[in-house]
Amino acid sequence: MSATMPLAPGATSIAQREAQDLLDQVEGVNTVVVATVDGFDVASALRTGEAARVAAMASSISAISAVVSQEARLGRNKSVTIDTEAGFAVVHSVYREDAELVIIAIAHGGALLGQVNYRVAQFARTLASA
Amino acid sequence: MTEYKIVFTGSMGAGKTTAIGAVSEIPPIVTDVTNNDASHGKERTTVGLDFGQFTLDNGDRVRMFGTPGQSRFDFLWKILSKNAIGMVILADNSRPDPLAELRVYLEGFADELATLPCAIGVGRLQTHASPSLDDYIDELARHQLVLPVLDVDVRQRSDVILLIDTLLAQLEANLFGE
Numbered sequence: 636m637s638a639t640m641p642l643a644p645g646a647t648s649i650a651q652r653e654a655q656d657l658l659d660q661v662e663g664v665n666t667v668v669v670a671t672v673d674g675f676d677v678a679s680a681l682r683t684g685e686a687a688r689v690a691a692m693a694s695s696i697s698a699i700s701a702v703v704s705q706e707a708r709l710g711r712n713k714s715v716t717i718d719t720e721a722g723f724a725v726v727h728s729v730y731r732e733d734a735e736l737v738i739i740a741i742a743h744g745g746a747l748l749g750q751v752n753y754r755v756a757q758f759a760r761t762l763a764s765a
Numbered sequence: 766m767t768e769y770k771i772v773f774t775g776s777m778g779a780g781k782t783t784a785i786g787a788v789s790e791i792p793p794i795v796t797d798v799t800n801n802d803a804s805h806g807k808e809r810t811t812v813g814l815d816f817g818q819f820t821l822d823n824g825d826r827v828r829m830f831g832t833p834g835q836s837r838f839d840f841l842w843k844i845l846s847k848n849a850i851g852m853v854i855l856a857d858n859s860r861p862d863p864l865a866e867l868r869v870y871l872e873g874f875a876d877e878l879a880t881l882p883c884a885i886g887v888g889r890l891q892t893h894a895s896p897s898l899d900d901y902i903d904e905l906a907r908h909q910l911v912l913p914v915l916d917v918d919v920r921q922r923s924d925v926i927l928l929i930d931t932l933l934a935q936l937e938a939n940l941f942g943e
Contacts, residue, residue: 641801672798673812674837691837698796698813
């Protein structure tokens with residue numbers, strides 16, 4: 636099994652750079668993965684975990700949230716936040732002309748949700764226009 | 766009214782989404798997206814779940830859940846099979862090694878298969894005769910399983926209903942559980 640990467644090489648480099656910046660610059664973030672909508676990792680920066688597995692989970696979460704948005708007639712889905720006892724995960728959709736992608740950032744409880752949300756949304760905008 | 770939950774699983778492209786859509790009385794819920802897997806020519810693939818339902822003649826309702834086929838989504842397999850009363854495993858006989866693909870699900874759902882009724886539906890047998898249904902039965906025997914193996918075209922509502930009836934017949938005969 637191998638994925639045919641739908642992304643322009645320039646966009647992949649930007650995804651990788653931005654993922655690393657997010658991990659390095661935002662306190663508490665320990666995993667950032669950019670995935671195709673069918674669950675292949677395109678770029679990643681992780682302190683722990685496995686990018687391939689996180690990518691698959693992110694694509695499932697995104698697909699299920701898309702169905703909820705559709706059924707409720709709420710328009711195109713943008714993001715999902717999973718709030719947990721020990722931290723949170725933010726899953727954000729990226730709509731590009733050549734591919735739809737998903738960004739997931741996972742952070743521990745010390746991170747600020749607003750800050751992570753803001754940075755992930757910014758990352759999604761950058762990647763959408765790259 | 767009794768409600769039954771049945772899980773449809775099996776390899777990518779075997780027809781899980783199609784099977785549920787063929788019998789569902791409601792517009793099925795599908796979570797398919799663009800496929801980027803170069804080893805498979807399919808345009809779209811399920812990455813979350815499929816859902817559909819239909820009512821039996823006696824008023825009982827069957828809720829059908831489809832899993833993603835790829836093992837990278839195996840975290841969903843356990844979630845979706847929770848509280849199921851039966852499982853349908855679909856195989857695509859046009860794949861290079863359908864029996865190896867079947868093994869993925871026999872192993873991935875080994876705990877469930879020990880207690881749940883299951884039926885195997887083999888698709889595209891008309892155009893790809895090998896492996897035969899007997900080969901599937903032999904493969905199941907190697908996993909100490911005796912399960913019905915049916916030649917199906919899941920685009921045909923009657924074939925999908927046959928699979929479900931096969932599960933329900935096993936339940937009625939009390940072949941599984943206590």
